[in-house]
Amino acid sequence: MFKRNVKQIDEIILRTLRVQGLETPLLQKRLIDAWPAVAGEMVARYTQNAVIRNQTLYVHLSSPALRAELSMRRQELVQQLNAKVGSQVIADIRFN
DSSP states (O other), X not given: OOOOOOOOHHHHHHHHHHHHTOHHHHHHHHHHHHHHHHHOHHHHHHEEEEEEETTEEEEEESOHHXXXXXXXXXXXXXXXXXXXXXXXXXXXXXXX
C-alpha cells in the first residue's frame, strides 16, 4: 500500500496565498472590514477612510472629540482588531 499525504484544505489555501504573496493584503482587508464591528457603529459613521501602511492603521475621523477619545483606547483597539482577524496585522493606530 502507499501512504497518503492528506492535508486540510485551509492549510493548502493559506500556503497558496502565502506563496502568491496574497496573505498579507487579505488579512489587511479583513482588518479594515472589521473596524466598524470593533470600534462600534457610531464611530463607523464618523470614519471617512482607513488604510494600513507599515503595520499602522491610519483612520481619518471627521470628529475631533472622537479622535481624542479613541486615541486613549489605541492599544485596546489594536488588540481587538488583531484578535478579530486572528493574526498580528497591525502594531499601532493613528487617528487624523
